[in-house]
Amino acid sequence: GMVHSLNVSVATALIIFEAARQRTEAGLYDSSRLDPQEFERRLFEWAYPSIASSRKSEGRAYPALSESGEIIPDW
Numbered sequence: 001g002m003v004h005s006l007n008v009s010v011a012t013a014l015i016i017f018e019a020a021r022q023r024t025e026a027g028l029y030d031s032s033r034l035d036p037q038e039f040e041r042r043l044f045e046w047a048y049p050s051i052a053s054s055r056k057s058e059g060r061a062y063p064a065l066s067e068s069g070e071i072i073p074d075w
Helices: 002-025 036-047 049-058
Strands: none
Touching: 036 049
C-alpha cells in the first residue's frame, strides 16, 4: 500500500544520495569524461531527438546550442 510505496521511495532516494556523495568525494564530478564534441552531440540528441533524427538522415550537422540550451539558428 501507501506506506510500502513510501518506504521504497525513501530507500531509493537514500541510495541515490549516497552514490552521488561517494562520486563527489571521489572527484568524479570535477570534470567531464566526455570530450566537448561528444558531449554536445549527446546533449543535442537528448534535448532535440526529432531534429537530431532529421538532421542525421539528411547528413547535416547539428546546430549549435546556446548556454541555456536553445538552438542557435544556422541559416
